[in-house]
Each structure stands twice: as structure tokens, then as C-alpha cells.
Amino acid sequence: MSELAVTAAGGTVTEFSSVDFRRCLGEFITGVTVITTVGPDGRRYGMTANSFSSVSLDPPLILWSLRLNASSFPIYSTADHFVVNILAEDQIGVSQRFAKSSVDQFEGVSHTTSASGIPLIDGCVAQLECRREATYPGGDHVVFLGRVLRIRNHGRQPLAFRSGKYQVVHAHEPVAPGEVDQPNVATLSAIHAARPLTDELGRETDRTVGISVWGNLGPTMIWWREASKPLRTSVRCGLVVSLLGSSTGALFAAYAPREVTGPLLDHELDQQKRCEGREDARRFRTRDDVENYLREVRARGLGTIANAMTPGVNEHPVTAVAAPVFDAKGDIVLAIAMLGDTKEFRVDDCAVERLRAVAAGLSLRLGYKAEYQRHR
Structure with a gap:
């Protein structure tokens, strides 16, 4: 814990740095997704994200967030459609590939195309095809609200992430x-x-x-x-x-x-x-x-x-x-x-x-x- 952090009675941290906050958030286990979309020029884009979450069943809504200074922010902030690809436990390599910027992240990655023209990564646990419903400011991030148009569930075991490490999920x-x-x-x-x-x-x-x-x-x-x-x-x-x-x-x-x-x-x-x-x-x-x-x-x-x-x-x-x-x-x-x-x-x-x-x-x-x- 940093020198700025002060622990009060009961273990509550009343003052904390961004590093302390990030470490604390990292204790929450999440799934791992790759958000895919297509730019105005027809180029395919994908990025690894674990900020995905459900919002509503009726209507079917989900959300995810992206840093304002992300290199792909201009693309995702204007994209009308995107796909949430929920990765399976054997797709660590896919996660690592889309966590980095490259000329063509999809090279060598098996995928198909959705009805709206968005890449669907093969081998995932599930996929949600979404239309951008709204965006909201969230500090140094923007929150994207998506309306789910179509879903695919393949029944595989998911990949998880906690404290900077990939995890295997046990029932x-x-x-x-x-x-x-x-x-x-x-x-x-x-x-x-x-x-x-x-x-x-x-x-x-x-x-x-x-x-x-x-x-x-x-x-x-x-x-x-x-x-x-x-x-x-x-x-x-x-x-x-x-x-x-x-x-x-x-x-x-x-x-x-x-x-x-x-x-x-x-x-x-x-x-x-x-x-x-x-x-x-x-x-x-x-x-x-x-x-x-x-x-x-x-x-x-x-x-x-x-x-x-x-x-x-x-x-x-x-x-x-x-x-x-x-x-x-x-x-x-x-x-x-x-x-x-x-x-x-x-x-x-x-x-x-x-x-x-x-x-x-x-x-x-x-x-x-x-x-x-x-x-x-």
C-alpha cells in the first residue's frame, strides 16, 4: 500500500492513490472479452476488455467502457455496431493479441462475420451482437451502452482475470x-x-x-x-x-x-x-x-x-x-x-x-x- 493510504478502524482505507485503487479493483474477478467492430474504411478492429457488464434484461442492454486516450477510441466512439466476444479458457493467446495494437490483429485468428458485418471470433464462450444505444462520460473513460440484437452461446468454459493474472474457473x-x-x-x-x-x-x-x-x-x-x-x-x-x-x-x-x-x-x-x-x-x-x-x-x-x-x-x-x-x-x-x-x-x-x-x-x-x- 502506498504512503498516501491511511487505514481506519475495521480496515477501511480513507485515503488512497490511483495505484491502491487499481489494485483493489483488480481483486474483482472478471471475464475476458474482445470487443470487435469495423471502421468507416471497412477495416476490422478488436480490443481486449474486461469492463463488460450486463445492464438490463428488458430491453436487453449491456455496457463496457474505454479510456479516452486509447488509440482506438475514435473508432469505437463512432461505431454504430460492435460484438462482445466472451473468451474461452484456452484463448489467452487471443486476449494477449488483441490487447496490443498491430497492423492486422485478425491475421491468423479464425473468425466469421456477423449479419451487421462485425467479426465474430471463433471458439468463444458466447457472443453478443450489439447496436450502440448511448454513451456516457465516466471520468477518464467513456461508457458505451449497447442494445443486444443477437446472441450466440457455445457452452464452453470461460477465461477469467484477477490481479493481473489469467484464471481458470471452477464450479x-x-x-x-x-x-x-x-x-x-x-x-x-x-x-x-x-x-x-x-x-x-x-x-x-x-x-x-x-x-x-x-x-x-x-x-x-x-x-x-x-x-x-x-x-x-x-x-x-x-x-x-x-x-x-x-x-x-x-x-x-x-x-x-x-x-x-x-x-x-x-x-x-x-x-x-x-x-x-x-x-x-x-x-x-x-x-x-x-x-x-x-x-x-x-x-x-x-x-x-x-x-x-x-x-x-x-x-x-x-x-x-x-x-x-x-x-x-x-x-x-x-x-x-x-x-x-x-x-x-x-x-x-x-x-x-x-x-x-x-x-x-x-x-x-x-x-x-x-x-x-x-x-x-
């Missing part, structure tokens, strides 16, 4: 309590709900984060989001991790039914007994050692591992913390993990509390009730 589906696939520990509804939350957690903390479920071979990492400084590991989707040697594995071992985890725990314990030189083998000599460890995991409500070295995965030690996500029955459905280089990330890192909060919030969405915890 925020309500998750009904009890929406559980009985034979499986993990449910698709929980995974779909976890993806955007975990993605935001990674952006917010700038840590490597991932999602783990119980697969056919045990705890399995199904998705990763790297931090801006990637870990020096070969972490990959589909990686099956140890129950006793990983943070996510520890959670499934602690919370999943014994009839599910028992055979794998016995197998790992047997393997560790044969590796007398290993530190974890000395720690887990008997099943009682394992059960004591799992009680500690349940008491913390987190799976943790420091200075972890996994052959074939990481060449440098990593520290990992994982938080469990429970469903309406109180069963674990997935784990959200956070990893970092041991030199930079510890199990008591401040980001861990945010991890815990995200997992707890998702559990509540899935119908989990806090009283289950007292019986664990």
Missing part, C-alpha cells in the same frame, strides 16, 4: 452431507471441492501444495501445485507414498479404517524390521510403536515429517505437513499437504495454520461435525 458446487461413495475412502465431490481451495492456498502461501487420496495401492498424490521456487524433487501425480514415512500417509494410517490400512501397515513394519540401519526402523519395531505414533498424529490433527529423503523422488531433504479432510460420516476422504525445502520450511511454519484452516473449512462443507473429533 463451486454445494456438497451435500452424506454424498459419499461407500466402497471408497475418497470421493469425487470432495476432490472437486478441494482443487480450487488448494490452488488458492498455494498462491497465498507460495508453498508447494498437493492433494492425496487413498488409491488402490495406498496413499496416492493426485495433484500438485508448485511454489514460485520449485522443490528439487521429482514429485509427480500418481506417486504412492508410505504410511509411516510421509505426512499424508500418516493421516490415512491414523484415521482410515484398520481393515483398509492394516495389511499395508503390517507390510511396511515388516520391511522396516529388515532395515536395522535405518532411523525409522529403530522407531517402529513393533505394532505398539506404530499405534503410539498414530495416537500422536491424531492428537496433533496433522501429519508431519521433517528432513524427508525418498529414493528416486528428492535429492535434498524436504519437510512436509498434511491436514486431513473428513466427510459427513467423520471418515477421512483426502489429505492436503504442504511441502518445502527443510532449510526454508518447518513444521511450525506460519503457513501451516492456514493449511489447517483450509482443510477444516472443507470438512465443514462436506458435512463434518466437530463432535466427531471427541470420539477419535
Whole structure:
């Protein structure tokens, strides 16, 4: 925040610069459009804009705005017709192309022509053909009000924009309590709900984060989001991790039914007994050692591992913390993990509390009730 900005009680900014204002507006997620028209000389024009908004259903009206000092302002301010092309999630290149001025922005861009002679960009989510209804002054912008004449809706996924970055839109589906696939520990509804939350957690903390479920071979990492400084590991989707040697594995071992985890725990314990030189083998000599460890995991409500070295995965030690996500029955459905280089990330890192909060919030969405915890 600039030196001009003063924060009053409750976090309200009473004085702010144009930079502060722009940053605040950027937090509002918008779609991305390309407004196309044709000049008096028949030349095609297009410009990227996210100022598009609906106004009225009856009559059908929309609006968008343009800077007074934009090079294309003389064209759009006199155009009687224009088309709002709402871009799809795979059209970042189209957005970037029309955000810049060039001799012919349409070169190489697949498009057709509307009944009023305006370019329609192929592959969009939707298109609105409009007639300019009115213009209004808006500070350093002019607001264009358009009457919608024809629409096209292609049913694709839209491109979004926030804080100077393109975004992918995920449906925020309500998750009904009890929406559980009985034979499986993990449910698709929980995974779909976890993806955007975990993605935001990674952006917010700038840590490597991932999602783990119980697969056919045990705890399995199904998705990763790297931090801006990637870990020096070969972490990959589909990686099956140890129950006793990983943070996510520890959670499934602690919370999943014994009839599910028992055979794998016995197998790992047997393997560790044969590796007398290993530190974890000395720690887990008997099943009682394992059960004591799992009680500690349940008491913390987190799976943790420091200075972890996994052959074939990481060449440098990593520290990992994982938080469990429970469903309406109180069963674990997935784990959200956070990893970092041991030199930079510890199990008591401040980001861990945010991890815990995200997992707890998702559990509540899935119908989990806090009283289950007292019986664990």
C-alpha cells in the first residue's frame, strides 16, 4: 500500500492513490472479452476488455467502457455496431493479441462475420451482437451502452482475470452431507471441492501444495501445485507414498479404517524390521510403536515429517505437513499437504495454520461435525 493510504478502524482505507485503487479493483474477478467492430474504411478492429457488464434484461442492454486516450477510441466512439466476444479458457493467446495494437490483429485468428458485418471470433464462450444505444462520460473513460440484437452461446468454459493474472474457473458446487461413495475412502465431490481451495492456498502461501487420496495401492498424490521456487524433487501425480514415512500417509494410517490400512501397515513394519540401519526402523519395531505414533498424529490433527529423503523422488531433504479432510460420516476422504525445502520450511511454519484452516473449512462443507473429533 502506498504512503498516501491511511487505514481506519475495521480496515477501511480513507485515503488512497490511483495505484491502491487499481489494485483493489483488480481483486474483482472478471471475464475476458474482445470487443470487435469495423471502421468507416471497412477495416476490422478488436480490443481486449474486461469492463463488460450486463445492464438490463428488458430491453436487453449491456455496457463496457474505454479510456479516452486509447488509440482506438475514435473508432469505437463512432461505431454504430460492435460484438462482445466472451473468451474461452484456452484463448489467452487471443486476449494477449488483441490487447496490443498491430497492423492486422485478425491475421491468423479464425473468425466469421456477423449479419451487421462485425467479426465474430471463433471458439468463444458466447457472443453478443450489439447496436450502440448511448454513451456516457465516466471520468477518464467513456461508457458505451449497447442494445443486444443477437446472441450466440457455445457452452464452453470461460477465461477469467484477477490481479493481473489469467484464471481458470471452477464450479463451486454445494456438497451435500452424506454424498459419499461407500466402497471408497475418497470421493469425487470432495476432490472437486478441494482443487480450487488448494490452488488458492498455494498462491497465498507460495508453498508447494498437493492433494492425496487413498488409491488402490495406498496413499496416492493426485495433484500438485508448485511454489514460485520449485522443490528439487521429482514429485509427480500418481506417486504412492508410505504410511509411516510421509505426512499424508500418516493421516490415512491414523484415521482410515484398520481393515483398509492394516495389511499395508503390517507390510511396511515388516520391511522396516529388515532395515536395522535405518532411523525409522529403530522407531517402529513393533505394532505398539506404530499405534503410539498414530495416537500422536491424531492428537496433533496433522501429519508431519521433517528432513524427508525418498529414493528416486528428492535429492535434498524436504519437510512436509498434511491436514486431513473428513466427510459427513467423520471418515477421512483426502489429505492436503504442504511441502518445502527443510532449510526454508518447518513444521511450525506460519503457513501451516492456514493449511489447517483450509482443510477444516472443507470438512465443514462436506458435512463434518466437530463432535466427531471427541470420539477419535
